[in-house]
Amino acid sequence: MSKRKYLEAETLKQHLFAEATLGYVKTLEDVNRVIDALPEADPQEMARQLWRDAKKDPPDPNVDVIVYCSDGAILTAFMYDNGxxxxxxxxxxxxxxxxxxxxxxxxxxEEKNDG
Known part of the structure; x- marks a missing residue:
């Protein structure tokens, strides 16, 4: 398979388990068939799953992260030790x-070769 395809891991696991239980998955070719049949995951939905609540689950201090602000701005920022x-x-x-x-x-x- 040459094309990248983004899948939701839990959905893939459920399909593989169901097909294996029914006896349809016996070879790697069967696994490939299941993967090919699944719809690609929505990139926007995948990104939404990465967002974490800043108050309940803050990042480590002094590490650059992407933040979402209440006005809708998305920036790269960091949190100090004091929060x-x-x-x-x-x-x-x-x-x-x-x-x-x-x-x-x-x-x-790629590094450009000046000489």
Whole structure:
């Protein structure tokens, strides 16, 4: 399979279990058939599952994370040891952070050869 396909793990487990119980999964080809038949997960729904409540489940202090503010802004920020939040580039205080998610890194850039 050359194409990437994003699946919900629990849905995949349930389908594989059901098919195995019915005797339909006996080979890796059968597993591939189940995977191919499942609909791709919605990227927006997957992202929504990453958000964590900033008050109930705060991140480790001084670690850059992505935050959602009450005004709808999405920024990269960090939380100080005392629980206060700040935007990560200019350390601007944030007092309206409601949710956060781990910071997702972008693709690595190839080094350009100048010589």
């Amino acid at each position: 206060d939040w700040a935007e990560n580039r200019e350390c601007i205080p944030l007092d309206d952070v409601t949710h956060w998610m781990p910071n997702i890194t972008g693709p690595e850039l």
